[in-house]
Amino acid sequence: MDTTLRALVFDVDGTLADTERDGHRVAFNRAFVDAGVDWHWDERRYGELLAVTGGKERMLQHWREVDRAAADAPSAGERIAELQRLKTAHYVALVGAGTVRLRPGVERLLRQARGAGLQLAIATTTTADNVAALLRSTLGDDAPGWFACVGAGDVVPRKKPDPGIYHWVLDRLGLPARQCLAFEDSGNGLRAAHGAGLRTVITPCGYTAGDDFEAAWACLDGLGERGAPASGHVGGAPWRGVVDVACLRDWARN
Numbered sequence: 001m002d003t004t005l006r007a008l009v010f011d012v013d014g015t016l017a018d019t020e021r022d023g024h025r026v027a028f029n030r031a032f033v034d035a036g037v038d039w040h041w042d043e044r045r046y047g048e049l050l051a052v053t054g055g056k057e058r059m060l061q062h063w064r065e066v067d068r069a070a071a072d073a074p075s076a077g078e079r080i081a082e083l084q085r086l087k088t089a090h091y092v093a094l095v096g097a098g099t100v101r102l103r104p105g106v107e108r109l110l111r112q113a114r115g116a117g118l119q120l121a122i123a124t125t126t127t128a129d130n131v132a133a134l135l136r137s138t139l140g141d142d143a144p145g146w147f148a149c150v151g152a153g154d155v156v157p158r159k160k161p162d163p164g165i166y167h168w169v170l171d172r173l174g175l176p177a178r179q180c181l182a183f184e185d186s187g188n189g190l191r192a193a194h195g196a197g198l199r200t201v202i203t204p205c206g207y208t209a210g211d212d213f214e215a216a217w218a219c220l221d222g223l224g225e226r227g228a229p230a231s232g233h234v235g236g237a238p239w240r241g242v243v244d245v246a247c248l249r250d251w252a253r254n
Contacts, residue, residue, distance in 0.1 A: 005252035006179040007119035007148070008109075009169055009198065013126055014185035014205040016106050017134060020050065021206065023091060023100045024126075028055070031086035039066075047207050053125045053159040053188050055087060056080050084127075092133040102138045103203070105223025105230070109243060110139070114146060116245045121149040123169045123182070123193070125159045128152040149173055161188040163195030170196065181248060187211030199252070201243070203230075218251065 013019045025046045032039045039062065041049065052061045059080050063071035070076065094100065113120060122131060131152050135143035144150070149172040156164035170177060177197030184190050184200055186208040193200040199217040213219045217235060224230030224242035231240040234251060241247065 001178065003178050003252055005118065005181065005249045006175055007121055007173055007181075008113050008248070009121045009123050009166065009180055009182045009193075011182075011184045011186075011189045012122060012124040012131055012134065012152075014208060015103075015183050015189070015203060017100050017102050017138065018205045019100050019134070020046065023094055024055070024087075026099075027087045027091035027094060028059070030090040031083050034086050034090075035083055037083065050186075050207050051188075053161070055126070056084050057159065059083055088127055088129055091130055095130075095133045095137045098137065100134060100137070103205075103222060104225050104228065105243060107139060108225065109223055109245075110146065112245050118245065119148045119173060119175075120146055121151070121169050121173055121180075122147055123151045123165045124153075125165070126152060160186075161191035161195070163192045166193055166196035166198060170198075179252075181217075181252060187213065190216055201248075201251075 010016055013024065021043055025041055025043070029040055041062075049058045049062060052058045060071060060076070063076070110120065124131060128150060131150060132144050139146070149169050151165045151169040156162070156168050158164050166182065170180065173180070180198055182193035182198040182200040184193055184202055185205045190200050190202060190211075190213060194215050200215075202213045202216040202219040203222050204211065204213070204219070218232065218239070220230045220232035220239070220243065222230045226242065229241050230243060233239060235254060
């Protein structure tokens, strides 16, 4: 069985960048103000809603909790879609202003992987516009072109923890799961990647530190940089160092 590593598949929110608290949450609240909706998500409430993947789904969950009849009305879908449009515009503006930055080690690893001939891909529940804005703001205008495949938003009918987005990405890469590694930060993301057969490197963020990561191949506090190594567990054993292409290839073989 050929387990040669050929592609890295990344989640976005919380994995490439810690976008949730000061990015998406702020954008949602600004959209609510624009639309005259009497909602405000503080950090605690937003953390609760992160159990639901997808922005539209998150808003609908909140709406059902505060006004079930209105949330189930025939016009609710249009209202949610408009809120999502407003929210995306605010998020793109926040990212463009430099509010959101990549997590340590992310840019280094992406550039190393490209130089080593590995394919890069994205599997996320956020919208394609959000992905492109983050990549351009943090890596340059050409960065979206670094990725052979971007699975984002509603390209599949069910979002994480359903594995559909990873199956979609693998189909377009033309690779079996055993030749890819996934990078995630949450329990929902881990279940999605694991359900598609991918070994998964977990780097939790603030909102997901308490999730269940027992099925992860690796669970680390980050990717590490020279002078600031990451630490955690890989394959059930303690590990400390900098995540680079050489160690990823070693992990994929074992």
